Amino acid sequence: MSSTLPQPVATSGQSTAALPTRTGQILHTVGNLLLLIGVYVLLYAGGLQVQIEYNRLAARGDNALPAPHAVARPQSFSTGAVPAAFTAPVLEPPAWASNVWDGPTPPADAPFVSQVSRISIPAIGVDWKVVEVGWEIVTDPDGQQVAVWQVAEYAVGHHHGSANPGEGDNVVLAGHVGGYGMVFRDLYYVQPGDAITVYSGDEQYLYRVQEQLVLDEENVPDEQRIANAGYIQPTGTEMLTLVTCWPLEGPAQFSQRVIVRALPYAPTFAGDPADPANAVGPPSPWGVR
Known part of the structure; x- marks a missing residue:
């Protein structure tokens, strides 16, 4: 008598036996994806840091690397007249700035081309x-x-439309106190009498600091902001004006402006003329070397 043996019946445990394997595969794939993302982020951050360090190096005045580009000009960038809301009264030259320039003045309609390439404040x-x-x-x-x-991210910025050295007007240079470049981080500590050399064209123009001001810029009446803007307006006399934000940190961070103003200076040197400490004797109104 023949008999049929019962066939094994699949149990619920057997039907789910493959689930751990599939779950493991999914977790393995997700893990690899996260690992790749992490590697990409590290490479990107590392590359970004390398670019930052290169830009800082390129912005130094003591090398021949091409200068970093200024901040990108938006579509609304203008090289013509600015809005009326930006107009500020022309700053009257202070008493100490009189009769310091008797050189030629460029024609009023001459197109502006910045000649300034470097600044040194030892x-x-x-x-x-x-x-x-x-x-x-x-x-x-x-x-x-x-x-x-605009303010250049790594280098010092020469305001479009302000004068070049030797043109008998206000040369306006601005830079960040913080950020990537921090080019004017210590401008607050400049003192009257400090020497400044501006490289323009093939010449080096010497200036001596006359005053340093700290002006409130935020949460002040419009009249004060307009008066502050006067420091970067034409002066009708040879002058160098440096601008940055202040303070670097704290609750009032960047709410003020440091303004440094300097006049042409031609010292008589005893020793190496490259060292401002060797300057002796009374200055003449202008120094170019």
Whole structure:
């Protein structure tokens, strides 16, 4: 008598036996993906840091590397007239600035081309390249269009439309106190009498600091901001004006502006003329070397 043996019946445990394997595969794939993302982030961050360090090096004035580009010009960048809201009264030259320039004045309609390439302030260890910067037109919360000056990220910026050294007017240079470049980090500590050398064209123009000011810029009346803007307006006399934000940190961070103003200076040297400490004797009104 033949009999049929019972066939094994699949149990619920057998039907789910493959689940741990599939779950493991999914976790393995996710883990690999996260690992790849981590590697990419590390490579990107490392490459970004390398680029930052290169830009800092390129911005130094003591090498021949090409200067870093200024901040990108937005579509609203203008090289012509700025809005009326930006207009500030022309600053009257202070008493100590009278009769310091008797050189030729370029024609009023001459196109502006920045000639400044480098600035050195030995007292605070500054030696940076200079690039031209312009302004961008922005709309404030009240709907008014105002012009905001750009600031170069790594180098010092020469304001478009301000004078070149030797043109008998206000040479305006601005730089970040913080950020990547921190080119004017120690501008606050400049003192009257400190020497500044500006490289323009094939010449080196010597200036001596006359005053350093700290001006409130935020949460002040419009009249004060307009008065502050006067320091970067034409002066009608040879002058160097340096601008940065202040303080570097704290609750009032960047709410003020440090303004340094300097006049042409031609010292008589005893020893190496490359060392401002060797300057002796009364200065003449202008120094070019």
